[in-house]
Amino acid sequence: MIKQQQAIKEVFGKYIRNLQDEICRGLEKIDGAAKFKQDYWKREGGGGGWSRVIQHGNVFEKGGVNVSEVNGKISETMRRQLALDGDHFFATGISLVIHPLNPFVPTVHANFRYFELYDEKGEVIDSWFGGGADLTPYYLFEEDARHFHLQLKSACDKTDTALYPEFKKHCDEYFVNRHRQNEARGIGGIFFDYLRGRPESWLGLARDCGDVFLPAYLPIVEKRLKTEFNADHKFWQEIRRGRYVEFNLVHDRGTLFGLKTNGRTESILMSLPPTVRFEYDYQPPAGSEEDKLLQVCLHPRDWIQG
Numbered sequence: 001m002i003k004q005q006q007a008i009k010e011v012f013g014k015y016i017r018n019l020q021d022e023i024c025r026g027l028e029k030i031d032g033a034a035k036f037k038q039d040y041w042k043r044e045g046g047g048g049g050w051s052r053v054i055q056h057g058n059v060f061e062k063g064g065v066n067v068s069e070v071n072g073k074i075s076e077t078m079r080r081q082l083a084l085d086g087d088h089f090f091a092t093g094i095s096l097v098i099h100p101l102n103p104f105v106p107t108v109h110a111n112f113r114y115f116e117l118y119d120e121k122g123e124v125i126d127s128w129f130g131g132g133a134d135l136t137p138y139y140l141f142e143e144d145a146r147h148f149h150l151q152l153k154s155a156c157d158k159t160d161t162a163l164y165p166e167f168k169k170h171c172d173e174y175f176v177n178r179h180r181q182n183e184a185r186g187i188g189g190i191f192f193d194y195l196r197g198r199p200e201s202w203l204g205l206a207r208d209c210g211d212v213f214l215p216a217y218l219p220i221v222e223k224r225l226k227t228e229f230n231a232d233h234k235f236w237q238e239i240r241r242g243r244y245v246e247f248n249l250v251h252d253r254g255t256l257f258g259l260k261t262n263g264r265t266e267s268i269l270m271s272l273p274p275t276v277r278f279e280y281d282y283q284p285p286a287g288s289e290e291d292k293l294l295q296v297c298l299h300p301r302d303w304i305q306g
Contacts, residue, residue: 008114008127008199008200008203009090009092009114009116011203012092012114012203012206013069013092015206015207015210016067016092016093016094016112016210017050017067019094019210019211019213020050020052020065020066020067020094022214023065023096023213023214024036024052024054024065026214026218027054027060027063027065027098027218028054030059030218030221030222030225031054031057031058031059031060032057032058032059033057033058034054034055034056034057034058034060035054036052036053036054036065037052037053037054038050038051038052039051041264041267043068043070043072043261043262043263043264044262045070045071045072045073045261045262046070046071046072047068047069047070047071047072047090048068048069048070048264049066049067049068049069049070049264049267050066050067050068051064051066051264051266051267051270052064052065052066053270055274057101058101059100059101059102059105059221059225060098060099060100060101061099061100061101061273061274061275062099062273062274063096063097063098063099064095064096064097064267064270064271065094065095065096066094066095066096066267066270067092067093067094068091068092068093068095068263068267069090069091069092070090070091070092070261070263071088071089071090071091072088072089072261073087073088074086074087074088074089074117075261077260078260078261081256081260082256082257082260084117085117086117086118086119086125086126087118087119087120088118089115089116089117089118090115090116090118091113091114091115091116091257091261092113092114093111093112093113093114093130093131094110094111094112094113094210095110095111095113095254095271096108096109096110096111096213097109097270097271098217099241099273099274100221100225102224102225102227102229103138103139103229103233103234103236103237104138104139104224104227104229104233105220105221105224105225105227106135106136106137106138106144106186106220106224107135107136107137107138107186107241107244107273108133108134108135108136108217109133109134109136109271110131110132110133110134110209110210110213111130111131111132111133111254112129112130112131112132112206112209112210113129113130113131113254114127114128114129114130114203114206115127115128115129115130126196127196127199128193128194128195128196128202129192129195129199129202129203129205129206130192130193130194130195131191131192131193131206131209132167132170132171132189132190132191132192132209133152133189133190133209133213133216134171134175134185134186134187134188134189134190134191135148135186135187135188135189135217135220136185136186136187136240136244137186137187137293138233138236138237138240138293139233139236139289139290139293140187140289140292140293140296141220141224142303144220144223144224145187145301145303146303146304147216147219147220148187148189148216148217148220148303149168149188149189149303149304150304151212151215151216152164152167152168152189152190152209152212152216153304154212155205155208155209155211155212156190156205156208156209158204158205158208159201159202159204159205159208163192163205164190166192167190167191167192168188168189168190170190170191170192170193171188171189171190171191172184172188172300174191175188175191175247176247176251177243177246177247177250177251178251179246179250180243180246181298182298183243183294183297183298184296184297184298184300185240185243185244185247185297186297187296187297187300187301187303188300190209192205193253235277236284236290238273238275238276238277239277239279239282240293241273241275241276241277242276242277242278244272244273244276245272245273245276248271248272249272255268255269255271
């Protein structure tokens with residue numbers, strides 16, 4: 001069993017480093033100006049990562065595609081706050097967030113990760129996969145939402161046709177600002193965690209989901225990047241970006257895990273947008289395009305069935 005787990009760890013690690021290259025090339029090509037800058041960092045306690053950040057582009061105002069591979073002793077803080085019961089751990093994954101300049105181009109997030117937990121003898125006592133992808137538009141185009149969800153469904157279906165509905169529901173329930181009347185940060189996607197017991201199957205799922213990221217996102221970017229926008233559109237984009245910040249700093253388990261395990265702060269907070277707005281009690285006019293987006297954040301929809 002240990003040898004199998006080690007093989008899974010190595011295969012997945014190689015895959016996400018290649019995926020990082022592929023995604024960065026695709027995003028650079030559509031931006032046409034900005035390039036990703038990479039820096040390697042080491043984590044105090046074990047491991048490190050490769051952070052790649054793009055800024056001030058023609059299309060992407062800020063974004064990052066990060067790969068990390070960290071390990072170390074499980075501290076009392078981790079044991080208490082993250083419910084990890086073991087002696088030490090290993091975690092690796094790819095995490096990306098892209099914030100476009102144009103408010104008609106959606107923000108996107110994706111993350112695919114693998115975790116192992118060891119006892120004092122170094123034997124694997126638990127392991128699991130987690131991850132997902134979700135879309136955060138500022139203006140709603142139903143055909144874009146459908147396209148994004150169909151791509152993710154096609155990836156999930158390769159493993160089991162029952163997975164997409166389950167993962168879509170988990171996503172709708174997870175990426176929510178519960179302190180704002182259960183307002184979602186976007187229109188969802190898929191989210192899964194603690195997939196145990198079938199490592200080769202879950203490895204295949206993670207790879208299939210990673211492989212459809214660019215086909216799911218880039219056609220939407222290409223369709224909307226030349227849409228004209230004004231200051232009012234940017235105002236609304238920054239209001240919604242504020243909701244994104246609230247979720248990431250208050251609720252997101254990945255952000256909290258990174259901060260609690262002495263991860264690199266700059267890489268962890270790479271997910272935050274460059275500019276946000278917190279306007280007191282702002283409500284979009286009823287029936288407006290902005291309100292249309294807000295309503296689907298308050299009432300999740302089935303984008304594939306309509």
